[in-house]
Amino acid sequence: MQESFVDSAPIRNLLDRAAGLDGDGGDARLKAIMRDLLEATARVIVRHDVTESEFWGAVKYLQDSAGEIGLIVPGIGLEHFMDLYMDAKDAEAGLAGGTPRTIEGPLYVAGAPLVEGPDVNLTVDPDDTTSLYMTGQVRGPDGEPVRNAIMHVWHADSQGWYSHFDPTKEQTPFNNRRRIKLGDDGRYAFRSKMPKGYSVPPGGATDVLMKAVGRHGNRPAHVHFFIEAPGYRQLTTQINFGDDPFAHDDFAFGTRAGLLPVPMRQGDSASITFDFEMQRAVDQEDEKFSTRARLEV
Template sequence: MDASFVKTAPIQQLLDRASGVNESGGDPRLKAIMRDVIESTMEVIVRHDVSESEFWLAMKYLADSSGEIGLIVPGIGLEHFLDLYLDAKDAEAGLTGGTPRTIEGPLYVEGAPLVEGNVNLSTDPDEGTQVLHMTGTVTGPDGEPVENAILHVWHANSKGWYSHFDPTSEQTPFNNRRRIKLGSDGRYAFHSKMPSGYSVPPQGATDQLMQALGRHGNRPAHVHFFIEAPGYRTLTTQINFGDDPFAADDFAFGTREGLLPVPSRQGDSAYIAFDFQLQRAGAAGGEEFSSRHRASAEPAAENA
């Protein structure tokens, strides 16, 4: 059957009623969005002749996969699409330059210790891995050092597990997680146990979907960042290690040009020098974080 079936009067009337567009109450914006979402779903059903059984199997998959939605969204490219969409909106508004944004991912935890100086992120031993040393400067669009910036940094351990989300429960709270308060020169420095890449949970919802699509669920080794500072747009980004075999084939589409430094590996240590450039906040703001739900934990005492 042709997808034009969805445009027939009975279906259009159903869409109007289902989305409440003719009702006086409710949120008009939500009504318009819901109508489009439902109509697009109907068109997919007709275009691909989705059977009743296939439809309800898909609903069961969605119900069963709620615990991995933070992996599925980047895995199907939607989180990267949001970055591309925001880039296009910035370009349309004449906002260019600065360090590229890229996906946040689902593994940030609020409440990491706020520290200064050359910071050790790793509170847990992680034997047999190198120590990563990372340094650089946070500047504004004219090259000026950004004062009073706070750099949030988090990454996995050498087994690919993040503290707070580690199923082995072996990591202490906020291992490999800190908020670093920068000085007037905008410089930062930290060291930590070298992270490794990881794969999505085997046989989990994301893995099932990736296998059904003929794709893998691997991420390269990487380090996440938020950078916030008064008068500047908050930056959400990450670096992927350019020498990782999955750097050019990240299942989550987090790899972007300009965010692929190659660590200089020397014996038991590896070094990355990476500078960040922020855009100034405009009249419409931009200093705030998105309202995404994030995990939280009680702030930990800094002893590293």
């Protein structure tokens, strides 16, 4: 079957009606997006001669994978694509510089304790592994210290589990999670226990898909950050440990140039010095978080 089948009058009429284009109600932007999405799907079906069994197999996979959508989206590169798209729009608008954005991932939890001080401890549970010390400064585009910044930090434990998502249920709420209120000098310092990279749940929907396309489902050890401050663009980023074996082969495509510090390891401790540079906000919307659904406890 030729792909031009999708351009035939009966199919165009079907797609128009399915997207609601034949009526005045509904959201015009959503209807336009829906129309393009339906056509793209139809073209894939025809181009690859998708069988009825394959079609319904895909539908079942989507039904079964609902609990892992937060892993599947970064795993298939769409979350990283959004970062690249936003970068391209920034460049088009003449906005450049600053610490690179990268994926948030699905494991942020709102409401972590807000703390101050030059030496914040993220890890409250026993964890017999290397200690991590991380320090640096949050600066603006002209090198000025960013005042009144709040740094959200979260990472896994030495087994690769995140508090609130740990299937062992052994972690204290908000273990390895804090919001740090920075001083006028924009400097931060925290200590914790060294996180380990994780893999997607064995046999789960993400694992099934990765294996089907010949890929693995591993992430390197990493630490997540949100940084917010009045007058600056909210920053979503993370560092991947540059000496991790998956540092350049992250299944979630979170690795970006400039975000790969190598910990200085000595005995049972390791340290990282990393400075963040924020862009100035164009308007108040720039200062806000995206409206992505996030866990609140």
